[in-house]
Amino acid sequence: MFKHSQLESVKAWIAQPAQAGMPLHARIQRAIRQLILDGALGPGKPLPASRVLAKSLGVSRDTIEAAYGQLHAEGFIDRRVGSGSFVAEVKEFAPGRRLSPRRAQSPNQAAALSRRGNAMFGSGGVSEQLLPRPFAHGVPETRTFPLALWERLGRQVLRETGRRALLHGDPQGIEELRRAIADYVNLERGARTTAERVLILTSSQQALTLCANMLLDPGDRIFIEDPAYYGARKAFDAAGLECVPIRVDRHGIAVNQIKAETRKVKAVFLTPSHQFPAGATLTLDRRLALIEWASRHQSWILEDDYDSEFHYAGKPTACLQGLDPHDRTIYIGTFTKSLFPGLRIGYAVLPPELVKPMTVARTLLDGHSAPMAQMTLARFMEGGHFGAHVRTMRSIYADRLDLLAMLVIKHLPHFLEARVPDGGLQMPCALTGAISEAAAVDAARRVGIEIMGLSALHAGGKPEPGFLMGFAAYTPSEIEGAVRKLAGAFRAAATS
Known part of the structure; x- marks a missing residue:
């Protein structure tokens, strides 16, 4: 009892x-x-x-x-x-061997993690807004996406492939999509590849993590741009690599600084088509010099081509991978920016000798990408819908960029200097001294506006204060309303 x-x-x-x-x-x-x-x-x-x-x-x-x-x-x-x-x-x-009563664990109590686990946790991760608000950067417009067309293609896939779409997929990615991607990057980005060299992934972030862990050992050095994409730096830090920052100017990463380095550096990470966050395009002479450096030192070039589809001033420059006769370049792309973030499909174009090792390593992370989404995307590309969508959005984004630049000049002349880029989904702005970067970010957040400060993206020197303003995902009326709110918030911060 x-x-x-x-x-x-x-x-x-x-x-x-x-x-x-x-x-x-x-x-x-x-x-x-x-x-x-x-x-x-x-x-x-x-x-x-x-x-x-x-x-x-x-x-x-x-x-x-x-x-x-x-x-x-x-x-x-x-x-x-x-x-x-x-x-x-x-x-x-039995008496004397009873289990100890469970102790309540505090959510703030430090967990016993490995060194790499502590590095990953300490990085803070790479967070994305579930419901983005102006001016969150790197977010495409999804409200105009041809959803009815996408649904129709998905139904076609189910009708014609049946249970194949419900089973495990090829860890390298389904052949139809790899072939469509190879055709696309060869034609539009000047790459040199075949379907056999394409690896389908969930994101460019996964590609960076794979490269960091498969090509380099803890303690190895890797060149990164300064300022650099925060997700790349966090992936490299978590892998235990030593990031060596290289300054970026209006012509891209300073390759002379790379060539002058006397220590062994096993890789370089860069965004040559549209540098994040500065927006510079790497010049041809620097591209060729970098390719020669990588070949001479048997180092790897990690080329992140995250949003080259959206170039507003002339034709985008051909990718590094297509210029590299030595196969030392790994080209990384994603559909997160060109289509929609929820698709979760990225890819890497690999040198032939890396395809099998990278595919095997990928199976240890998450096995494979969902076949249904891959098959639907393959049809979307094969039917010419991807190219049509990109062309439509390129025109819309160009108009929104022009509007944002005009509104910044009109409403924020005492606070900001707009640095209008040739492409991309965000515009860098330099603060002109009326308020600090921290005060600007905080004032914006208090009125429901997201801007990313630039200082945290720099590794050395004295960075120019400023921030990024994303524009692609917001209508003209949303952009104008947010700029007006931002101007009011900055005026209040400057007088407080």
Whole structure:
């Protein structure tokens, strides 16, 4: 028979809000199990008869029988015909060897992580806004995406492929999509590849993590742009690499600084088509010099071509990978910016000798990308819809960039200098001194506006204060309203 305190403990357990979604018999079973684990019910102790406990708890006898049945199945109690139910004689529950009561864990308590785990956790991760608001950067417009067309293509895939779309996919990615991507980057980006050299991934961030862990060892050096994309730096830091910052000017990364380095550096990461965050395009002479440096030192070039589809002043420059005759360049692309973030499909164009190792490594991360989304995207590209969508959005984004630049000049001349880029989804702005970068970011946030400060993206020197203003995902009226709010917030911050 339960003591009064034990009966009250069971009642309290089954009444907890956290247990509300659990069947009643399961709640009672777990309450009794916890009494056994905590040592409150010792080995050999009898449990109340099911009819008696049912009456005490105000439940049906069947409910108690179901709870006792589960406890018996899990080995916590013995059921003896004609005698009743008893706590099992398990040595772990014997006197002197009782399990210690569970201690409440504080969410702020430090976990015992590995060095790499601490590096990953300490980086803060790469967070994205679920519902972006002006002027969150790097977010495409999704409200005009041809969703009905996408749904129709998805239905075609299901009709024609049937269960194939429901099964595991090729870890390298389905051939149709790899072929479509190879055709696209060869034609539009000047790459040199085939479907056999394309690896489908969930994101460019996954590609960077793979490269950091497959091509370099902890302690190895990698050149990165200064300022640099924060997601890349965090991936490299988490892998234990030593990031060597190289300044960026209006012609891109300073390759002469790379060539002057006397220490062994095994890779360089850069965004040559549209440098993040400055917006510069790497000049041809620097591209060729970088390719020669990589070949001479047998180092890798990690080329992140994250938003080259959206170039507003002339034709975009051909990618580095297509210029590299030595196959030292890994080209990384994503559909997050060109289509929609929820698609979760990126890719890497690899040197032939890296395809199998990278594919095997990818299986250890998440196995494969969802076949259904890959098949639908392949048809979207093969049917010419991808190119048409990009052309449409390029025109829309160009208009929004022009509007944002005009509004900044009109409403924020005492605070900002707009640095209008040739492409991309965000515009860098330099602060002219009326308020600090930290004060600007804080003032914007207080009125519901997101801007990213530039100082944190720099590794050395004295960075020019400023921030990024994303424009692609916001309508003209949303952009104008947000600029006006920002102007008011900055004026209030400057006079406070």
